[in-house]
Amino acid sequence: MEITYEKALQLDTNDLLRDYKSQFVNDENMIYLDGNSLGKLPKQTIELTSNIVQQQWGNRLIRSWNENWMDLSSRIATKIATIVGAREDEIFVGDSTSLNLYKLAFAALYAKPEQHKIVSDELNFPTDLYVIQGLVKHQFNNHFLELVKSDDGITIQETEIEKRLDKQTALITLSHVAYKSAFMYNMELVNKLAYENNSLVIWDLSHAAGAVPVELNKSGADMAVGCTYKYLNGGPGAPAYLYVRKDLQEKFANPITSWFSHQKPFDFDLNYQAIPTIHKFAVGTPNVISMAAIEPGLDISIEAGISKIRAKSIKQTNFMMELIEQELIPLGFTVATPKNERIRGSHISIQHADAYRINRAMIEPQKGEKVVIPDFRPPNNIRLGIAPLYTSYSDIYQAIGRIKTIMEQKEYEKFSNEKLSVT
Numbered sequence: 001m002e003i004t005y006e007k008a009l010q011l012d013t014n015d016l017l018r019d020y021k022s023q024f025v026n027d028e029n030m031i032y033l034d035g036n037s038l039g040k041l042p043k044q045t046i047e048l049t050s051n052i053v054q055q056q057w058g059n060r061l062i063r064s065w066n067e068n069w070m071d072l073s074s075r076i077a078t079k080i081a082t083i084v085g086a087r088e089d090e091i092f093v094g095d096s097t098s099l100n101l102y103k104l105a106f107a108a109l110y111a112k113p114e115q116h117k118i119v120s121d122e123l124n125f126p127t128d129l130y131v132i133q134g135l136v137k138h139q140f141n142n143h144f145l146e147l148v149k150s151d152d153g154i155t156i157q158e159t160e161i162e163k164r165l166d167k168q169t170a171l172i173t174l175s176h177v178a179y180k181s182a183f184m185y186n187m188e189l190v191n192k193l194a195y196e197n198n199s200l201v202i203w204d205l206s207h208a209a210g211a212v213p214v215e216l217n218k219s220g221a222d223m224a225v226g227c228t229y230k231y232l233n234g235g236p237g238a239p240a241y242l243y244v245r246k247d248l249q250e251k252f253a254n255p256i257t258s259w260f261s262h263q264k265p266f267d268f269d270l271n272y273q274a275i276p277t278i279h280k281f282a283v284g285t286p287n288v289i290s291m292a293a294i295e296p297g298l299d300i301s302i303e304a305g306i307s308k309i310r311a312k313s314i315k316q317t318n319f320m321m322e323l324i325e326q327e328l329i330p331l332g333f334t335v336a337t338p339k340n341e342r343i344r345g346s347h348i349s350i351q352h353a354d355a356y357r358i359n360r361a362m363i364e365p366q367k368g369e370k371v372v373i374p375d376f377r378p379p380n381n382i383r384l385g386i387a388p389l390y391t392s393y394s395d396i397y398q399a400i401g402r403i404k405t406i407m408e409q410k411e412y413e414k415f416s417n418e419k420l421s422v423t
């Protein structure tokens with residue numbers, strides 16, 4: 001049966017999470033489908049950050065460290081722990097995802113000097129691979145990285161990972177949800193395979209946390225990293241986090257030793273002594289303003305509840321898939337995301353030879369049309385991200401309708417294929 005706009009409106013009316021949209025800054029003339037790259041601004045963050053800048057920094061100055069800032073990272077770690085199924089003493093908040101991956105990968109390889117193989121896959125986010133390549137080049141010369149291939153460019157069977165595991169394998173590092181295709185690994189299964197093989201796993205949760213249930217403890221995960229500016233709505237360049245399971249923490253050392261991971265930084269002792277907690281992964285002074293800005297987004301996700309967010313995400317990705325079938329497949333698009341919701345995150349990639357120009361036409365419409373913001377990933381993917389906290393069914397309906405119009409009117413032809421610096 002054909003999907004109509006009335007159907008979308010009816011789904012919005014029955015949506016249990018529909019009121020959360022008003023907690024974010026919205027623009028009536030824009031449909032935002034890029035929350036998997038930079039989440040929206042929670043209204044509460046505006047007031048909070050202005051208070052931190054004016055009051056805490058402006059008026060209280062250095063006194064704010066004791067009054068507000070020293071506890072900030074632990075408080076935020078506790079909230080992230082809730083979202084990723086970890087204990088609060090297993091999460092450190094700070095630095096970028098790339099830097100956190102560097103610290104943990106170094107720690108893992110250093111702890112297993114006899115094993116020289118690192119396994120990842122070709123669906124992984126490039127920065128993760130670059131970090132590993134750098135470690136192999138500069139610090140672990142006897143190590144090597146093996147990339148598992150994807151036959152369809154969309155999925156990888158866990159058995160393909162298993163085939164690469166042997167006595168040599170020290171570390172497996174994978175994205176839980178792949179940034180381009182949205183394919184999602186069975187985390188528990190991979191953890192089990194790694195454990196049986198005496199290898200460690202580092203998960204990158206950047207495209208998963210806040211969109212799909214993550215159970216680091218229950219699934220037996222060793223280590224993880226992730227960012228807070230995507231589905232968690234923490235703001236551009238917001239501090240990332242890392243996770244190390246409690247019983248493993250003692251074995252691992254931070255390769256970048258600094259005063260904020262010292263047992264007593266304010267003793268100003270000349271010799272380094274690592275603090276024996278997850279805070280040993282700190283590197284220098286925390287980014288107070290951007291760290292504080294993460295909290296309202298976390299609070300919204302926790303209040304809404306990840307299981308409700310996931311239930312809506314599944315409904316909405318299925319709704320979008322059906323609309324794509326109905327409206328876009330006949331126009332030459334293909335879907336580059338798993339059809340099976342159980343192995344799919346919260347975005348959908350569609351492909352077209354003119355993807356880049358279509359993406360531009362969505363963002364820069366002719367007068368009167370709504371702006372629709374997806375993003376482009378080479379060679380020819382348009383990613384349509386669904387953030388259930390603020391994406392509505394009518395947004396999805398209208399966005400797919402816009403793509404159809406752009407194709408029928410050939411609106412994309414007036415754009416060049418020259419790429420802007422951020423796509």
Ligand SMILES: *Cc1c(COP(=O)(O)O)cnc(C)c1O
Pocket residue numbers: 096097098099125127128175179204205206207227240
């Ligand atoms: C967004 C993203 C990153 C970003 O890393 P930064 O160091 O924060 O720039 C890393 N990994 C994955 C899987 C991502 O989706």
